[in-house]
Amino acid sequence: MKADKIPDIIIGRLPVYLRALQRMADSGLKTTSSQELGEHVGISAAQIRKDISQFGDFGKQGTGYSIAYLLDKLREILKVDRIWDVVLVGAGDIGHALANYQGFKNRGFRIVMIFDNDKAKVGHKIGEFMIEDSEKIVEKVKSSGVKVAMLTVPASEAQGVADRLYQAGVKAILNYAPISLTAPNNVRVQYIDPATHLQRMTFYL
Amino acid sequence: MKADKIPDIIIGRLPVYLRALQRMADSGLKTTSSQELGEHVGISAAQIRKDISQFGDFGKQGTGYSIAYLLDKLREILKVDRIWDVVLVGAGDIGHALANYQGFKNRGFRIVMIFDNDKAKVGHKIGEFMIEDSEKIVEKVKSSGVKVAMLTVPASEAQGVADRLYQAGVKAILNYAPISLTAPNNVRVQYIDPATHLQRMTFYL
Numbered sequence: 001m002k003a004d005k006i007p008d009i010i011i012g013r014l015p016v017y018l019r020a021l022q023r024m025a026d027s028g029l030k031t032t033s034s035q036e037l038g039e040h041v042g043i044s045a046a047q048i049r050k051d052i053s054q055f056g057d058f059g060k061q062g063t064g065y066s067i068a069y070l071l072d073k074l075r076e077i078l079k080v081d082r083i084w085d086v087v088l089v090g091a092g093d094i095g096h097a098l099a100n101y102q103g104f105k106n107r108g109f110r111i112v113m114i115f116d117n118d119k120a121k122v123g124h125k126i127g128e129f130m131i132e133d134s135e136k137i138v139e140k141v142k143s144s145g146v147k148v149a150m151l152t153v154p155a156s157e158a159q160g161v162a163d164r165l166y167q168a169g170v171k172a173i174l175n176y177a178p179i180s181l182t183a184p185n186n187v188r189v190q191y192i193d194p195a196t197h198l199q200r201m202t203f204y205l
Numbered sequence: 206m207k208a209d210k211i212p213d214i215i216i217g218r219l220p221v222y223l224r225a226l227q228r229m230a231d232s233g234l235k236t237t238s239s240q241e242l243g244e245h246v247g248i249s250a251a252q253i254r255k256d257i258s259q260f261g262d263f264g265k266q267g268t269g270y271s272i273a274y275l276l277d278k279l280r281e282i283l284k285v286d287r288i289w290d291v292v293l294v295g296a297g298d299i300g301h302a303l304a305n306y307q308g309f310k311n312r313g314f315r316i317v318m319i320f321d322n323d324k325a326k327v328g329h330k331i332g333e334f335m336i337e338d339s340e341k342i343v344e345k346v347k348s349s350g351v352k353v354a355m356l357t358v359p360a361s362e363a364q365g366v367a368d369r370l371y372q373a374g375v376k377a378i379l380n381y382a383p384i385s386l387t388a389p390n391n392v393r394v395q396y397i398d399p400a401t402h403l404q405r406m407t408f409y410l
Binding site: 009011012014015016018019020023040041042077078079080084086092093094096097098100101102103104107108109147148150155171172174178179180182183188189190191192193194195196197198199200201202203204205 | 214216217219220221223224225228245246247282283284285289291297298299301302303305306307308309312313314352353355360376377379383384385387388393394395396397398399400401402403404405406407408409410
């Protein structure tokens, strides 16, 4: 099956496989099995075999998967075999955490700009980044060609900032504000909302 | 279908519906349709009807769903018609953001304890919470009976802290550390990892 026909639900699992495989590679492993990978990510071996078979025939019965090959293939499919520039809007606690986050390294992303609408923050630095005025989002982001953004502003401001990001050409937004964003059809939005994640687990308690 | 037979993939969407419906209720709406709800959450109307039909027959053709009834039902199914106490481990940037987060209100959760292993932080306050020593996790969490935890410690410490939380009787962990946790069968783990969320979107760019 061609990559562009892979169902979204499978695409959603691939980054999880990628993270687990990277961890295995870091610890010196060369090959793995669907059973072993399944134990790391909490997904059945059968499901993993099915998911991986969507994008080619690799891994032989009995010999397992080459971790390096699977990593290359997953990075290529997810388009993180390159580095995406990311703009961060909101320089609060979560903005600080993201600006200092070590988890983006070697995973396809780097923050290149930080905006906030608080004039008291503009001009100050977070790590190596100078906080810029949110009023300049459209101009700055458009001219830089950045397509990916992270939004860590209060819920009341999130839609307004998102609208500016769409106008600036951003096509993928990771939203930390606890509201659903209205977005054009050609823009993807993912949500990081701790309450939603917790609610998904209490069902089982 | 009984609630305990609902597939996990559907359970994962229910908190998203809950959030969108709550927002509609807050803005004064009384009824909605699968089409309207679908536009808010980016899921097809057909899928929403199918998901909601899993747990009973409500919503009549043509008249739509009662938002209040659907909210009650979803809260009951997800067991957030009560308040869950939550323990937070890690008093860094993300820990601060979570301690001050307004998004838990009326959504079934309240933080009751914060731990950190940094002696310089222990005894200091975040908002109304006194930071306690991570060495006391097992003792304090066990005696309080808390079942839900959020983990915002560095990757290198996450598994060790998780093991203490299992020992203390915690059954659901929301993990912000960028590593996969090994967990007993009776413990649920959800991950908040911005790189994984971003990777899920770059596929489409």
